[in-house]
Amino acid sequence: MGITFRKETFRDDFTFKNSPEHIRRFPFPFHEDSYMYAVNIEPHVLGPKGSVLENLIDVDEHYVAEMQDRALVLAEDPLRCQSLPHMTLAGWDLLELLMEQQAVGYPEHFTLSRDGDKWRWINRPLGIDDSFTFGDVSTLPYGPMEYITRQSQGDFCILDQRDGNLWMDAGMVTTQADWSLDFDIGMNFFEWHAPVPLAHEKGIFTRALKFLTNIQQGKPARRLNWTMTINPRLDTSPENYHKWGPDRATVTPENVGDKVHLRVELQSFWRLPRSNGIVFPIRCYLIKMDELVTQPKWARRLHRVIRDLPDELANYKGLTRYRRTLVEWLSKLDDGSPTSPGFGPD
């Protein structure tokens, strides 16, 4: 068995799609017919088989293509991966976490063997078989964080914890929803969240920080966040705004189903044992409207959520330009009947 990895692109000809099984496992983020910020954090524990929570670090059919896209982004812009000098130990913590989780979750694809500090890592989908000394940077082709995050889906921010705050001191960020690691590096929790509207006034960040600084080893937590993206583009960074920003003006009633994608981030938070830092994986899932509306409940609910979204939020998420076209298109799939509680399809 094992995953059949798709050959697809997240740029140029945009051949990315989800298989029918992947549509059903999509982490739809709305548990009710409206949306407002909340500190929607819960323990990151295993979920049902066949869901994206079947393993705590999810690997799916897009793995190989996503890693190829990451390599392209890094070749053009090496500053998408940065680690301040005091963060190397945390990089080793992350390498251990991702190797262990991927090897446990997908033994047919990944194998980790450890003998003291002599480690061997086999990544079959990417054709990697490396032996190295844990803790010795000179035995790997990249620093520990870069090495393992070139082989792990999702963006990764490593946060240093000190002075009762969290500091964005390392990260691999190539699949982001319009924020820049190069801009945020070295900032604290309040500084890098400064652009978010409404949430500061609600005291959400103060409470969230208090929770995050108390995350304990062996007890990770998670939350979902969402936005929308035109075309299945992973790299919607400020650095490349000139490439993807204009896409938002290309949405027409005819192409909504193919072009408009719901973009969901499964964000998790883990205490790192040696460095006492926190790693914050941001795993991005994309689904185009044509795929999403194959689940009638999701179609009805998404229509109501986007229609009723406060303008500040719609603006912040960059939906304003095509929101009316999208709502119009979705409205045809909403007969007004009630939706069942919970996230999953009916």
Next chain:
Amino acid sequence: MSTGTTKLDVVVSDVVPVNELVTRFHFRRRDGQLLPTFSGGAHVVVEMRDGERTRLNPYSLMGSPLDTREYTISVRRDDVGRGGSLFMHRHVRPGMEMVISYPVNLFSLDLRARKHLMLAGGIGITPFMAQTAQLAAEGGNFELHYTCRTASLGTYADVLKDRYDRRVRLYHDDRDERIELDRLLSSQPLGTHLYVCGPSGMIGWVRDRAAALGWPTETVHFEHFAAPQPGAPFDVTLAVSGKTIRVGEQQSLLEAIEAAGVDPPYLCRGGVCGQCETNVIAHDGKFIHNDHWLSEEEHRCGKKIMPCVSRFEGRSLVLER
């Protein structure tokens, strides 16, 4: 969003008297697996089944974070304390099965530091045992100043001297040796971080002098060993669970709440981490706040209490628990 820690089932693998007051305890996992990796400065909470009573005391891990086959803690016997250390000294024997928490670090090294300057007083040496081991393995730059009452009570002073030689400086009270604090703090290279762990008088002294000499607060790190203070018994109503409890003289409010079958989250049990923060619904009397978590303003306005270390005197107290 309760965030207590995961528990570890361990067996006591060794009990070693270190000197007339301090005994060291070794723990291994009952299933033979490795213990979780930890970082220097972390503590575990040890559960003690003392007859009817469960005691939960935090102790710093003092072994090397590089060796997770076993955890070690050192416990100083306190003959007039609340009984946790006496239980450890009198009842804990090799082979005994115990439960401890996952490690939690509230006294972490700042890994940006160019140099780590450590000041220890008495049993406050224990977190530095782990931190110096961690730094030494990475070629880190540290210097340890350790004050103890007498040479024979200088717990691990010999071990530290052997390991780190001139990087360790000892001061004995009975020989009238004192840390020349102002000179020490005035002669450090840029990028030095200061760590202090010991009696609260020592922590206060070091923090005050560091502030007076212009050390930025974010470069001064300290760990209070604040055991709950005994006091007069008092009654409390727990509004959410609908219970009325009495807090005994030697019991903390948190322990009394737990004894009634209500389990607030906790991590440090020493007034530092903020986990057990509890809302006050009504009160008629006076709070005795002993924590380092709530602000002075919060202490004054009487709307919150940290039940792990703080007490109450007066007619009635109603908590949101």
